[in-house]
Amino acid sequence: MNSTETVISAQGLTKVFKDFWGRSKARAVSGIDFEVKRGEVFGLLGPNGSGKSTTVKMLLGLLYPTKGRISVFGHSPRHVQTKARLGYLPEESYLYRYLNSEETVDFFGSLFHIESKERRERAEQLIQMVGLENARRRHVGEFSKGMQRRIGLAQALINDPDLVILDEPTSGLDPIGCREIKDLILTLAERGKTVILSSHLLSDVEDVCDRAMILYGGKVQAIGTMKELLSNRNATRITSPALSRETMDKVLTLIREDTQSQEVHVDNPTENLESLFLNIVEQARQRESETSGATSGHQVADYLRGDTNQNKTDRALDHLTRNEESPLNQPDREQKKSKPIREDKLAGLSKIETDPDQQPLEVTPNKGEDLDKANDKLSGLLGD
Amino acid sequence: MWAIAKQTFKAAVRYRFVVAMAISLLIIVFGLPLMIKSDGTAKGMVQLVLTYTLGATTALLGISSLWMGCGTLAREIEDNVIQMVAVKPIARWQIWFGKWLGIMLLNAALLIPTGLAIYFLIENRSNSDELSSSEQDKLRNEVLVSRSQVNLPELDLRLNRARAYAYCKLVALGKSQYSPSEQALRMSVTNPEHILSLRGQDYISLVEQAEKNPEVIKDVEELEHQAIQMYKGTTEIILPGQSYQWVFQIDTNKVDEINKRPIYLRYKFNAGDEYDPKSHLCTWTVGAGTGKHWPANEQPKQITVGSSVFHELELNLEGGVVPDQEGPNHGRVVVNFFNLNEKPIVFLNKDGPSILYHDGGFGLNLFRGLLIIYFWLGLISAIGLMASSFLAFPVAAFMSIGILLISASTGTLEQIVEEQGISGIDHETGSKLAPSALDDIAIFMSKGILWVTNSVWDYSPVDNLSSGRTITWTSLFWAFTGIILFMSGLISAFGAFMFNRKELALPNPTASMN
Numbered sequence: 001m002n003s004t005e006t007v008i009s010a011q012g013l014t015k016v017f018k019d020f021w022g023r024s025k026a027r028a029v030s031g032i033d034f035e036v037k038r039g040e041v042f043g044l045l046g047p048n049g050s051g052k053s054t055t056v057k058m059l060l061g062l063l064y065p066t067k068g069r070i071s072v073f074g075h076s077p078r079h080v081q082t083k084a085r086l087g088y089l090p091e092e093s094y095l096y097r098y099l100n101s102e103e104t105v106d107f108f109g110s111l112f113h114i115e116s117k118e119r120r121e122r123a124e125q126l127i128q129m130v131g132l133e134n135a136r137r138r139h140v141g142e143f144s145k146g147m148q149r150r151i152g153l154a155q156a157l158i159n160d161p162d163l164v165i166l167d168e169p170t171s172g173l174d175p176i177g178c179r180e181i182k183d184l185i186l187t188l189a190e191r192g193k194t195v196i197l198s199s200h201l202l203s204d205v206e207d208v209c210d211r212a213m214i215l216y217g218g219k220v221q222a223i224g225t226m227k228e229l230l231s232n233r234n235a236t237r238i239t240s241p242a243l244s245r246e247t248m249d250k251v252l253t254l255i256r257e258d259t260q261s262q263e264v265h266v267d268n269p270t271e272n273l274e275s276l277f278l279n280i281v282e283q284a285r286q287r288e289s290e291t292s293g294a295t296s297g298h299q300v301a302d303y304l305r306g307d308t309n310q311n312k313t314d315r316a317l318d319h320l321t322r323n324e325e326s327p328l329n330q331p332d333r334e335q336k337k338s339k340p341i342r343e344d345k346l347a348g349l350s351k352i353e354t355d356p357d358q359q360p361l362e363v364t365p366n367k368g369e370d371l372d373k374a375n376d377k378l379s380g381l382l383g384d
Numbered sequence: 385m386w387a388i389a390k391q392t393f394k395a396a397v398r399y400r401f402v403v404a405m406a407i408s409l410l411i412i413v414f415g416l417p418l419m420i421k422s423d424g425t426a427k428g429m430v431q432l433v434l435t436y437t438l439g440a441t442t443a444l445l446g447i448s449s450l451w452m453g454c455g456t457l458a459r460e461i462e463d464n465v466i467q468m469v470a471v472k473p474i475a476r477w478q479i480w481f482g483k484w485l486g487i488m489l490l491n492a493a494l495l496i497p498t499g500l501a502i503y504f505l506i507e508n509r510s511n512s513d514e515l516s517s518s519e520q521d522k523l524r525n526e527v528l529v530s531r532s533q534v535n536l537p538e539l540d541l542r543l544n545r546a547r548a549y550a551y552c553k554l555v556a557l558g559k560s561q562y563s564p565s566e567q568a569l570r571m572s573v574t575n576p577e578h579i580l581s582l583r584g585q586d587y588i589s590l591v592e593q594a595e596k597n598p599e600v601i602k603d604v605e606e607l608e609h610q611a612i613q614m615y616k617g618t619t620e621i622i623l624p625g626q627s628y629q630w631v632f633q634i635d636t637n638k639v640d641e642i643n644k645r646p647i648y649l650r651y652k653f654n655a656g657d658e659y660d661p662k663s664h665l666c667t668w669t670v671g672a673g674t675g676k677h678w679p680a681n682e683q684p685k686q687i688t689v690g691s692s693v694f695h696e697l698e699l700n701l702e703g704g705v706v707p708d709q710e711g712p713n714h715g716r717v718v719v720n721f722f723n724l725n726e727k728p729i730v731f732l733n734k735d736g737p738s739i740l741y742h743d744g745g746f747g748l749n750l751f752r753g754l755l756i757i758y759f760w761l762g763l764i765s766a767i768g769l770m771a772s773s774f775l776a777f778p779v780a781a782f783m784s785i786g787i788l789l790i791s792a793s794t795g796t797l798e799q800i801v802e803e804q805g806i807s808g809i810d811h812e813t814g815s816k817l818a819p820s821a822l823d824d825i826a827i828f829m830s831k832g833i834l835w836v837t838n839s840v841w842d843y844s845p846v847d848n849l850s851s852g853r854t855i856t857w858t859s860l861f862w863a864f865t866g867i868i869l870f871m872s873g874l875i876s877a878f879g880a881f882m883f884n885r886k887e888l889a890l891p892n893p894t895a896s897m898n
Contacts, residue, residue, distance in 0.1 A: 017890070062471065062888045064887055096395070096465060112473060
C-alpha cells in the first residue's frame with residue numbers, strides 16, 4: 001500500500017428513497033463524485049438532511065446506490081473481506097442494551113475472528129481508552145448518551161481498522177471527550193489509517209480533517225483541502241511575542257504605508273474555549289479522583305498506537321517526535337500538530353503521573369474576551 | 385456465526401425470556417398431570433400425562449420459537465442494531481443462520497430439561513407403590529416401552545389400461561382353454577384389473593370409443609377408479625357373518641427375541657357410527673394353520689369394544705406366539721377376525737391392523753421423539769426468521785402464524801382433493817357440478833400443500849410415545865431430512881436471500897428495496 005492508494009471511490013453516486021409502490025420519495029444523494037486516499041482524514045460536512053449519513057451508509061453497504069458506483073478498497077462495500085478493514089461509529093448508539101461494556105467490545109471483536117486472548121487485551125485497552133473502566137460491568141442500556149458513544153467508539157476500533165468511518169462522533173460527548181476523539185483521529189491518521197468524519201460541527205472538521213466535502217441537497221457544493229477551503233488570500237495575519245507600544249506603532253506605520261490601507265487590525269491572540277475548558281477540568285480532575293461515569297485523559301490503546309512494547313516515557317517522547325517520523329508528514333497536519341492544545345494535553349497527561357499535588361492554574365481572561373459569553377458557552381457544553 | 389448464535393441466546397437469557405419459559409414448562413410438566421382425569425387405570429393415566437405434557441410442551445416451545453424467530457431479527461432491524469453487525473466481516477446469510485442457531489440453542493436448553501423432567505416424572509409414577517405389580521407390568525409392556533410395528537403389505541392397486549383391456553377381451557371370449565400367452569396374461573392381472581373384467585363389455589366399449597373421442601377417456605378413468613375402490617372395499621369391509629384373515633410376516637431373525645415377551649395386535653375399526661361410537665363384538669383367533677394358536681384353549685377371543693379408536697390385544701403364549709420353526713410359517717402370524725355383529729365392520733388399510741413387539745426401552749424412544757419435536761421447532765423458527773427477513777415484526781408474526789394455521793388445518797384441503805375440486809358434487813348422482821379450470825388449480829395447490837404439511841406432521845412422535853410404539857432411527861433420519869434439510873432448508877434459503885437483499889438503513893420501514 002502507498003499513500004496514493006485510493007481507499008474510497010464514488011462516481012455519480014445517487015440514492016433515491018422510494019415508497020412501497022416504488023414511487024420516488026426523496027433524492028437523498030444526487031450524483032456525487034469523490035475519492036479518498038489512504039491516510040487522509042476526510043470530512044463530510046453539511047447541514048441536517050444534506051445526504052452525509054446516506055453517503056456513509058452506502059459506503060458501509062447498508063444502503064444500495066440507486067445509480068452510480070462506489071468502491072471501498074477496490075471492492076463493493078458489501079464485500080465481506082473488505083469489511084474486516086472497516087471501523088464504524090454510527091450517528092446513534094445502535095448497541096445491545098443488555099450487554100455490558102466488556103461483552104459489547106468482545107462480541108463485536110468476535111465477528112472479526114480475533115483470537116480470544118487478543119480480543120480480551122484489546123477490549124481492556126479500548127475500555128480504558130474511552131474512559132469506561134469504572135463502568136465495564138454496567139449494561140449499555142444504563143449508559144448516558146456520551147458513555148454509549150464512547151463504547152460505540154471502542155467497538156469501532158477493536159479490529160484496528162484501516163478505514164474508520166465516524167458519523168457525528170462528538171455528538172453527545174463532553175468537551176473532553178470531543179478533544180480525545182479528535183486526538184484519536186489524528187493518531188489514527190498518523191498510522192496511515194483513513195478516517196471519514198461526517199459531521200455538521202464545523203470545528204470538529206476544521207480541527208482534524210485534511211480534506212472536506214460540503215454537501216447540500218444531496219449534491220457536492222465544495223470539495224478540497226482544508227487550506228484550499230478556508231484560506232483568505234486577501235488578508236495576512238502575523239503572530240509574535242508581545243510587542244512594546246513603540247514597536248507596534250512602527251510596524252503599523254510600515255504596514256499601512258505598504259498596503260495603502262487603513263484596514264489593519266491589532267489584537268491579542270485568544271486561547272480557544274476548548275483549551276480553556278480542558279485546562280479547568282484537568283485541574284479539577286487532579287483534585288477529585290472519583291466519578292461514577294466516564295473518565296477522561298486516557299492513552300490511545302497500545303495496538304492502535306502501534307507501540308505496544310514501549311514504556312510510558314517512550315510513548316510521551318514518541319508523541320512529541322511523531323511528526324518527524326510520520327510517513328505522512330503533510331504540511332497541513334504539521335500545522336495542526338503544532339497547535340498548543342495537543343501539547344497542553346500531553347503535558348496534562350504527564351502531570352497526572354508525576355505531579356498530583358499541582359495547584360490549579362490561574363486562568364485570566366484575555367483582553368477583549370466577553371467573560372459572560374464564555375461562561376454561557378461553557379455551560380452549554382457541560383450541559384451534556 | 386457462532387458468535388451471533390451465542391448473542392441471540394444471551395438476549396433471551398438477559399430479557400428473562402428463558403426464565404419465563406422455564407416456569408411455564410415447569411407448570412406444564414408438574415401441574416398438568418394434577419388436572420388430568422383418566423379412565424382410572426395407570427396405563428390410561430400415563431398415556432394422558434405423556435400426551436398432554438408433550439403436546440403442551442411442543443405448543444409452548446413452538447409459540448416461543450415463532451416469537452423468537454420473528455422478534456430477534458425484525459427488532460434488531462427496527463432498532464438499527466443489526467447495522468452494527470452487518471458492517472462487520474460476516475455475510476448476511478451467516479447472520480441469518482447464526483440467529484437460527486441461537487434460537488435452536490435456546491430450544492435445546494428448554495427442551496432437554498423438560499424431557500428429562502417428563503421422563504423422571506413418569507418413571508416415578510410407574511414405580512409408585514400405589515400401583516400393583518400387574519399394573520406396573522402393563523405399563524412396562526404397553527406404554528413405557530419401545531415396540532416395533534409389523535404392518536400388512538401395501539395393497540397392489542396398480543391398473544394397467546392395456547392389460548386390463550386385453551384381459552377383458554379374453555374374459556369376454558368365454559374360453560375354457562387358454563394359450564400360454566393368454567395364461568400368462570391371466571396370471572399377471574392385478575386385483576383391480578380382475579374386478580374391472582366384471583364390467584368387461586362396458587370397459588372394452590369405452591376404451592375403443594376413447595380412441596376416436598378423447599372426451600370419453602373420463603368415463604374410462606371413472607370405471608377404473610370404481611374398480612380400484614371396489615378392490616379396496618373388499619380388503620376393508622367385513623360384512624355380518626363373514627370373517628377376514630390377515631397375515632403378518634415378522635423378520636425371522638428376530639423371532640426368538642420377540643417370543644420372550646407378549647406381542648400385541650393393534651387395531652381400529654369403523655362401523656358407520658363415528659359420531660356415536662357404540663360397543664361391538666370382536667372375535668379373534670391367531671395362528672390358524674401354524675403350530676402357535678392363540679388363545680391357547682383354541683376358543684376365539686371375544687371382546688366388546690367401541691369403534692373409531694385404537695385398541696390393543698395382548699397375544700401371550702408360553703414359548704411365544706410367533707412360529708419359530710424353520711419352514712413356510714416361520715415368523716408368520718395369521719390373524720382371523722369374525723364379524724358376529726349385525727352391521728359391517730370396516731378396517732381401513734391406513735389404520736392397520738398391525739403387530740407390536742418389544743424392541744427397546746422408553747428412554748431412548750422418548751429421546752427420539754423429543755428430537756422430532758426439536759426438528760419441528762427448527763422449522764417453526766425458520767418460518768419466523770424468514771418472515772422477519774423482509775417484514776416488520778407484527779406483520780412477520782401474523783404471516784408466520786397464518787402459515788402454521790394453514791398447515792395444521794388440512795381437512796379442507798383433503799376434502800378438495802377427495803371431491804376432485806371446489807365446484808362441489810351432486811350428492812344424488814355423485815358426479816361433479818360443472819368442473820372448471822379452477823378445480824384443477826385448487827387440486828394442484830391442495831395436493832402440494834398437503835404433501836408439504838404431511839411431510840412435516842406425519843412424523844408426530846406424541847402418539848407413538850403414548851402408545852409405546854417405536855420411533856425408528858430410520859423415521860428419525862427421514863424426519864431430519866424432510867423437516868430440517870428440505871423444508872427448513874428451503875425456507876432458510878429464501879429467508880437468507882431476502883435478508884441479503886434488504887437495505888438495513890432505510891429511513892423508515894415502508895420504504896422499498898431498490
